[in-house]
Amino acid sequence: MSLNPAARQRHILELLDAHRSLTIQELTAALGVSAMTVHRDLNRLVDSGQLAKTRGGAALPARANSHASAAGACAMCNRAVPERSAVILQGPERGRLTACCPHCGLALFEHDTSAGLMLVTDFLYGQMVSANDASYLLGSSVSSCCTPGILAFVGRDDAERFQRGFGGEVMSFARVRQYLLSTMSISPMMLT
Ligand SMILES: [Zn+2]
Ligand SMILES: [Zn+2]
Known part of the structure; x- marks a missing residue:
């Protein structure tokens, strides 16, 4: 299975939301695409202000990027449901x-x-x-x-x-x- 660029970029943001900071190598492995493709996606996201590029990788901008959940609380632990x-x-x-x-x-x-x-x-x-x-x-x-x-x-x-x-x-x-x-x-x- 492969993702189209928009879905891939969305997923990069999700990964970063979960992970805060990732290297190109990690993104390449996670997405199963070339480093060049990852660079291109990152540039897109940086251009649109959704991402900050770091040495050899990427991180979310400093401001909090929280995904508020509509699904309510977990029946097991009472945390919000991502x-x-x-x-x-x-x-x-x-x-x-x-x-x-x-x-x-x-x-x-x-x-x-x-x-x-x-x-x-x-x-x-x-x-x-x-x-x-x-x-x-x-x-x-x-x-x-x-x-x-x-x-x-x-x-x-x-x-x-x-x-x-x-x-x-x-x-x-x-x-x-x-x-x-x-x-x-x-x-x-x-x-x-
Ligand atoms: Zn839970
Ligand atoms: Zn959980």
Whole structure:
């Protein structure tokens, strides 16, 4: 899968929002395009005042660039739900629950096995997919609301590309569930 320039530039801003500052090399690996393409995108974004170029990379301008969320608070940790990582659970007992990221989404899922449906947001493209079909990148250096951070991707190749740029471990739904079950110690706010 490849992004058109507008989508790619939007995604560069999202990555920077999560990461504050990135090198050309990291952006090249994350986006799967040439360094020249990254430079061209960065110049566009600098020209339009959305970005500051740094030595060998890019950073968001000093002013805060917050993405206010319309999705409300996470049912697990009560943090705001970022659009790029939102998780939705739907079940007969509790109706529709929203979580801030796959980390909280999976924890909620374990507490409420009646949830018949869980959807995660693809970190790269923003579309929602069945959690079961997604690939997960656990513990990368992309900062996220919860630790360890878990990013969801529709394509395993995308997850692996991010892994090359930002580290971490690529896991299937089953593997990441297993991992979280073995480390989980907190209780969701909703259920206490
Ligand atoms: Zn949460
Ligand atoms: Zn979270």
